[in-house]
Amino acid sequence: MQLSRRQILIGTLAGGGLAVGYMLRPRSFPLPLAAGRDEVAFDAWIKIATDGTVAVAVPQLEMGQGITTLIPRIVAEELGADWTRIAVEPAPASPLYANFPLAARWAELWMPVLPGIAAHPDGAILRRVARDSRFALTADGSSLAAFEAPARAAAASARAMLAMAAADRWDVDWEDCVAEKGAIRHGDKRLGFGVLAGEAAGYDPPNPPPLRARPPGEAPAALRTGAPLRYPRLDLPAKVDGSYQFAGDVRLPGLVYAAIRHGPIGDSELASFDRKAAAGTRGLIRLVENKRWLAAVADTWWAAEHALAAVAPRFAARQRADSNRIETALDEALRLGDAEVLFETGDPGEQLAEHFSLAIRYDVAPALHATLETASATARLADGKLELWVASQAPELARRAAAEALGLGERDVVLYPMPAGGSFDRRLEHEHAVEAALIARAVGRPVQLTWSRWQEHVAGLPRTPAMAVMAARTSPGGDLVGWKARLAVPASGREFGRRLFGGDDAMSAMAASAGEFDPLAMEGARPPYAVEHMAIHHVPAAIGLPTGRMRGNAHGYTAFFNESFIDELARKAKREPLSYRIALLGHDARLVACLQKVAALADWDGGSPSSGQGLACHVIGLPGAEGRIAVIATARRDTDGVRVDRLSAVADIGRIVDADIARQQIEGGLVFGMGLALGASTTYAEGLPQTGRLGDLGLPLLADCPSIDVELIASDAPPADPGELGVAAAPPAIANALFSAVGLRFRRLPLLSEEI
Numbered sequence: 001m002q003l004s005r006r007q008i009l010i011g012t013l014a015g016g017g018l019a020v021g022y023m024l025r026p027r028s029f030p031l032p033l034a035a036g037r038d039e040v041a042f043d044a045w046i047k048i049a050t051d052g053t054v055a056v057a058v059p060q061l062e063m064g065q066g067i068t069t070l071i072p073r074i075v076a077e078e079l080g081a082d083w084t085r086i087a088v089e090p091a092p093a094s095p096l097y098a099n100f101p102l103a104a105r106w107a108e109l110w111m112p113v114l115p116g117i118a119a120h121p122d123g124a125i126l127r128r129v130a131r132d133s134r135f136a137l138t139a140d141g142s143s144l145a146a147f148e149a150p151a152r153a154a155a156a157s158a159r160a161m162l163a164m165a166a167a168d169r170w171d172v173d174w175e176d177c178v179a180e181k182g183a184i185r186h187g188d189k190r191l192g193f194g195v196l197a198g199e200a201a202g203y204d205p206p207n208p209p210p211l212r213a214r215p216p217g218e219a220p221a222a223l224r225t226g227a228p229l230r231y232p233r234l235d236l237p238a239k240v241d242g243s244y245q246f247a248g249d250v251r252l253p254g255l256v257y258a259a260i261r262h263g264p265i266g267d268s269e270l271a272s273f274d275r276k277a278a279a280g281t282r283g284l285i286r287l288v289e290n291k292r293w294l295a296a297v298a299d300t301w302w303a304a305e306h307a308l309a310a311v312a313p314r315f316a317a318r319q320r321a322d323s324n325r326i327e328t329a330l331d332e333a334l335r336l337g338d339a340e341v342l343f344e345t346g347d348p349g350e351q352l353a354e355h356f357s358l359a360i361r362y363d364v365a366p367a368l369h370a371t372l373e374t375a376s377a378t379a380r381l382a383d384g385k386l387e388l389w390v391a392s393q394a395p396e397l398a399r400r401a402a403a404e405a406l407g408l409g410e411r412d413v414v415l416y417p418m419p420a421g422g423s424f425d426r427r428l429e430h431e432h433a434v435e436a437a438l439i440a441r442a443v444g445r446p447v448q449l450t451w452s453r454w455q456e457h458v459a460g461l462p463r464t465p466a467m468a469v470m471a472a473r474t475s476p477g478g479d480l481v482g483w484k485a486r487l488a489v490p491a492s493g494r495e496f497g498r499r500l501f502g503g504d505d506a507m508s509a510m511a512a513s514a515g516e517f518d519p520l521a522m523e524g525a526r527p528p529y530a531v532e533h534m535a536i537h538h539v540p541a542a543i544g545l546p547t548g549r550m551r552g553n554a555h556g557y558t559a560f561f562n563e564s565f566i567d568e569l570a571r572k573a574k575r576e577p578l579s580y581r582i583a584l585l586g587h588d589a590r591l592v593a594c595l596q597k598v599a600a601l602a603d604w605d606g607g608s609p610s611s612g613q614g615l616a617c618h619v620i621g622l623p624g625a626e627g628r629i630a631v632i633a634t635a636r637r638d639t640d641g642v643r644v645d646r647l648s649a650v651a652d653i654g655r656i657v658d659a660d661i662a663r664q665q666i667e668g669g670l671v672f673g674m675g676l677a678l679g680a681s682t683t684y685a686e687g688l689p690q691t692g693r694l695g696d697l698g699l700p701l702l703a704d705c706p707s708i709d710v711e712l713i714a715s716d717a718p719p720a721d722p723g724e725l726g727v728a729a730a731p732p733a734i735a736n737a738l739f740s741a742v743g744l745r746f747r748r749l750p751l752l753s754e755e756i
Contacts, residue, residue, distance in 0.1 A: 029131075032094035033057055040197040042161065044096040045154035046075060047089075052182050052194035054079065055087040059097035059147065061138040061393050063423035064668070065723055066233055066661040070143070071151055073231045073658055077216040078155035080179030081193070083231055090417040093396055095131035096150075101622055102142040103130040109497030109520075110135070121145075138393040139428060139549070141721025144657065145622050148719070152215065157205035165199040166191050175210075218659040220712040229660055235419075247418040248376040248450055250389040255378070256285055258439050258449040259304035260295045262459040263315030264687025265545065267507050270294055273313040281307040288442045292505075293435065297443050301450055319507070320687030321545040326366075330467040333541035334361075334488035340517035340540070343526045346533035352473060352482045358572055359471035362564060363748040364557040365681040366462035368689075369550055370697055373421025374456045375432035379439070380446035381406070386413045390433045391420035397500060398430035402437040404503070424551035424672070426460060428500060457682065457689040461506065461548030464492040464521065466557045470565040473533075478573025480584060482533035485525055485561065489554075491540050492547040493520025506546035514542040524558035524728065528591055528619045529566065529584035545684065551672060552727035555620050560749055563616035563732035568745065576606045577615050577736070591617060593713055594630035594650045601709055602632035602648035607740045612636050612645070614736025618728045620720075627653040627720030631670070631729040634706075635737035641698075642678055642751060644734055648709045651725055654717035662722045666710050669726025674706075675699045677731035681750050698750065 033041040038050040047055040056072040068088045076086050091097050100121040103110070107118035111129070118126040159179045166184040167174035169191070178185045183192045218230075238244035263269065269291055278284055278296070283303035288295040294313040298304040378389040379402075386408060392398045392415070399415045402408075420427050436449040451459065466489040473482035491513040498509035517538055525536050550556065570580035578599055585592050595617055598604070607613050617630040634646040647670050656662055679698020682691035691697060731749055739745050746752060 029095050032092045040201045042158040043154035046158050048193050048197040050194045052085050052192045054081045055089050057091035059091035059136050060143045063420035069233045074151045074216050075155045078152045079159050082182030085182050097136045098130040099146040101145040103135045110501040134396045144719050153209045156209035156211045160205050160210050161200040161203045162196045164203045165196045216657050217655045223659050246421045247391045250378040252446045255446045256297050257301040258295050258297045258447050261308050261313050262293045264317045264320050266317040266320035266687045268315045268317040271314045271316040273311040277310040278307040288439050295439050317687050321684040323683040326543045329543045330488045330541050333539045334467045337539040339537035342522050342538050343536040348533045348535035351533040352484050356471040357474040362468050362561050364466045366465045367680050368462050369424045369426040371422035375451040377433040377436035378448040379436040381440045388415045391418045391427050393428045398433045401434050405434045425549040454692045461546050463550035464547035468561045483531040484535045486537045488539045488541045489521050490543050491516040491518035493518045510546045515540045524555035527562040530587050552724045555728040559618040559728035560732045567736045590652045591628045594628050598630040598632050598650040612741035614733045616729045616733035625718040625720045627725050629725035629729050631733040633733035633737040635734050636741045644706045646707045650711045652713040652715050653720045653722045654715045655719045663710050665722040666726045667708050670730045673727040673730025677734045679750050
């Protein structure tokens, strides 16, 4: 990875005597929220207006997961605010919004010099460096872990300051005052937040903040059908009436529109195009050339797209991605490659050296994100200042990349964060923002660049393909004695890190990562089951296809490998799949409870032949805040392919902060996982994806969506993110259901793809 000056400095400081001085050097940060007219800013999270409106800053990208409701809900409950008076604003760039849990989880990606110094989210060095780097990314379900505590602390402090202002007016003890429904109350006296805000800002809050006795949360009973929501989503009304503004909805004076063509996947360079062929295109303003792409700018996007079709750009490309070579590379790595040990326990070398009772290969094809909104960015360059309107999970990194591309200082770039019409981790990368900035400089006018669906498939990097050989040794009675998994998968996480943090292009990042051990590409490979002898090995594979992150990430294929294999082991042992799993989960009562409850919810009949029922379970989450899920799918095969009639899920996500949003996330994850099970993939030939349209991906339509039942288990464990649980568990549950329905075992994702 090409190290930045910042990374080298961090490594030097952490590794030498300067570390103490670096840590002791006092640091203070300005208040990031700009108070408008008749507003008062409290901390980095809250502004209160004289009319009682409470504006909450949200430093995470809203991409459908409901974070612009979840963080305001935490603030409202702790503050005692009136939910009808809550507003949201995207948080500006500030070190005060650093995502410490994610920074620790990704330490090897962004601090490759000495990642060990940042291995714990509570470490002083990690917190200092993450703040100085403004490490504010949205990823890996880390939002609650990162921001619940500071948001609660800010709300508790503001509540105390408001109470102090009211108490001085009434000459009472502020601790005897109560904050509720947007007002401070003492006996029959009551003053609204808006009346008190100006005075309250002058008080010093208590240290530590006086948090309420119970953190925000709801019981699973809040999911009852027809039960009123205490905190309905703030973004839904605008999404329903169409007034919600996404990146592609930005309009500026003098705005022009750009379409783009990228070269085939590989080492591509623009070779030629017929400039004269665009001369008759009505509305065309100009063509913008780059080494890797060609863009057309016009007064409408449609005119720009037609101009590109007319000029027919050609690209010279070497090392073009090809599905046959990808399959061969994975196969050779699986059979012959040198493996790295991810996890071992017991004595696998001795116990698993003998003949395996069962050994099976599974395959997963590349998967496309298929976001509803394709990549879109608006750029305006004027007087040496660049403004960007873009949906980004890594806004500060997008801002830095654009500044570097234009030769500007970071302070000369302003990024306005927009919500995303779906991301699924696609908006962690920001090449479209850089392209929009370069095009705006070339034409001297504000430009909105929008990728077509075809360009999204060409230039948007897929989730990596993978292969695995799963092997086990069982006793004569069928008890599981040993488990060995050998996964061939490229170092997808490493190459992603080199692109995002090192600024490498896709091909350079892939080449530099070849052969590297990558724990991120192996997440979830260790099954939740207690097996005496176990070995999990990673074989880094060089496949010639740059890959990226996707919702569920490695769990999307490791859960498929593990849960398909455990099901096959149960069938071979002539054991009922549910009880077979539970027998191996004596150490995890929470996952056992999920399995038992989902069996009752789905009327589980043991997955008997022709029943069409299949079972899967999985564990995902940050260390100490893992979520658990069990899923039963009811599926059948008909003349049109696979029909999923029902998905039943029970999840334990620890303390439930918002039951309705949690249910939405699990339901959405199940449907997303269903899409991965039945489609969302493509093959590659000559560097080009062979699927160009959204409708050709085999994604479930509304009419295809099954009946979905979701139950949550009450828990006092730390809250876990529910968004990826269903993504991981749905595909193996559907695969196992198809086996019980038709007696055929499908060992490749998408299912049925081995028949095509």
